[in-house]
Amino acid sequence: MRIGELAKRADVSRDTIRFYERHGLIRSDVDPKADNSYRIYAEDAVLTLEVIRDAQAAGLSIAEITVFMGQFMAQDGETHDAQQFLEDRITEVTTRITASTRFLDMLRQTKAALARAPQDGLREMSKAKPDTGKKGQGSDT
Amino acid sequence: MRIGELAKRADVSRDTIRFYERHGLIRSDVDPKADNSYRIYAEDAVLTLEVIRDAQAAGLSIAEITVFMGQFMAQDGETHDAQQFLEDRITEVTTRITASTRFLDMLRQTKAALARAPQDGLREMSKAKPDTGKKGQGSDT
DNA sequence: ACTAACCATGGACCATTGTCAATGGTTTTG
DNA sequence: CAAAACCATTGACAATGGTCCATGGTTAGT
Numbered sequence: 001m002r003i004g005e006l007a008k009r010a011d012v013s014r015d016t017i018r019f020y021e022r023h024g025l026i027r028s029d030v031d032p033k034a035d036n037s038y039r040i041y042a043e044d045a046v047l048t049l050e051v052i053r054d055a056q057a058a059g060l061s062i063a064e065i066t067v068f069m070g071q072f073m074a075q076d077g078e079t080h081d082a083q084q085f086l087e088d089r090i091t092e093v094t095t096r097i098t099a100s101t102r103f104l105d106m107l108r109q110t111k112a113a114l115a116r117a118p119q120d121g122l123r124e125m126s127k128a129k130p131d132t133g134k135k136g137q138g139s140d141t
Numbered sequence: 142m143r144i145g146e147l148a149k150r151a152d153v154s155r156d157t158i159r160f161y162e163r164h165g166l167i168r169s170d171v172d173p174k175a176d177n178s179y180r181i182y183a184e185d186a187v188l189t190l191e192v193i194r195d196a197q198a199a200g201l202s203i204a205e206i207t208v209f210m211g212q213f214m215a216q217d218g219e220t221h222d223a224q225q226f227l228e229d230r231i232t233e234v235t236t237r238i239t240a241s242t243r244f245l246d247m248l249r250q251t252k253a254a255l256a257r258a259p260q261d262g263l264r265e266m267s268k269a270k271p272d273t274g275k276k277g278q279g280s281d282t
Numbered sequence: 283a284c285t286a287a288c289c290a291t292g293g294a295c296c297a298t299t300g301t302c303a304a305t306g307g308t309t310t311t312g
Numbered sequence: 313c314a315a316a317a318c319c320a321t322t323g324a325c326a327a328t329g330g331t332c333c334a335t336g337g338t339t340a341g342t
């Protein structure tokens with residue numbers, strides 16, 4: 001298919017597709033039996049764009065997604081780097097999901113508190129604590 | 142506490158704290174009985190910075206986090222806008238978590254496939270398909 | 283007292299992730 | 313056929329989220 005159709009089907013702009021392509025996230029060929037310069041995209045490009053969307057939601061940068069796509073398509077070795085990369089991403093994404101969920105709870109609690117005491121403000125909310133469990137050594141250097 | 146201590150305790154740079162402050166995400170006062178211009182941060186600023194981190198992980202922009210913080214601290218009305226805002230954020234964050242989780246699965250599957258067929262590449266992976274379901278279109282002219 | 287370490291302010295600078303506009307060619311369709 | 317709609321390429325522009333630097337004042341340790 002051509003870029004316009006892909007754009008419609010994946011719900012992204014043509015410019016975005018071109019941007020991704022420049023960054024190696026997606027590929028296209030030129031129809032050899034046409035003498036124009038129109039690029040042709042495979043069917044699975046739609047899927048690829050959806051994966052890119054998810055990957056971005058998960059916090060990966062374009063550069064990282066490019067690597068992932070490369071890994072995904074890879075045929076040759078470099079298995080070690082690949083494994084390591086994937087492991088790192090898994091850790092990061094997991095962490096992000098945890099933080100997001102924590103924040104989601106906070107949103108819900110805030111909303112509930114607000115519903116409970118509309119004009120009163122929500123000073124009592126102060127009790128809602130995040131529960132990080134990581135940093136914060138109690139004193140200065 | 143002063144900015145340096147806060148920076149250490151919350152594990153962000155001083156510049157980032159100042160950046161947040163300029164954008165209304167955090168506040169500080171000047172010690173009235175000191176004649177310097179050093180800013181003093183309350184204890185809970187550490188917590189605030191942690192919440193900001195989570196909110197960012199959840200995909201909120203600085204502007205949105207600022208609104209949330211305002212809501213959180215709010216004393217006056219505007220309950221309707223607040224409720225609506227919170228609801229919208231809840232929907233968005235939930236969606237993001239779903240997408241992230243979907244992508245996380247993909248990472249895991251890719252890793253597994255790679256472990257299974259190191260030199261073979263993972264052509265069979267093609268079967269792993271997401272599961273979106275949207276509509277509409279992006280225009281570009 | 284002197285120096286290292288800290289602080290404030292302002293503005294320049296940077297990477298990332300696109301978007302837009304100009305220019306010129308191609309295809310489709312009424 | 314002629315216009316509308318589509319396509320490619322290039323490069324400028326923009327918003328976001330910081331980071332760095334220069335300058336000058338403050339505090340703390342030795």
